[in-house]
Amino acid sequence: MTDEIHQPLEETPEVADAIEDDVAVDAFMTGGGPDSETPEFLAPGDEPAEQPGGEPTYRTGAEQPWDPEDLAVAEGRDPTPENVERAREELERDGAAAIERTVP
8 A cells, every 4th residue: 555645636736727717618608598408497387489499398297286195295205194284285375386396
């Protein structure tokens, strides 16, 4: 075994140079709008805009009906009466947002 000491990666000169380099990388510049890497998300019931070039339309889990039991299980809870009641109240209060927080 050698007595060589390894310097942590974050303390190397290469990482320090990369951190100090604040030049924009063309490959990561999208203009801020939706593109193939950052899709546009719609609220349930909203119609998607025309997609250029036949881009796929993305759906979310909130576009289908949810029972309180399903929401409780999706949140990792057992479907006990207390958890189902809490999920029912959450669905009544927050609607689709309750599902979006759990099943995006």
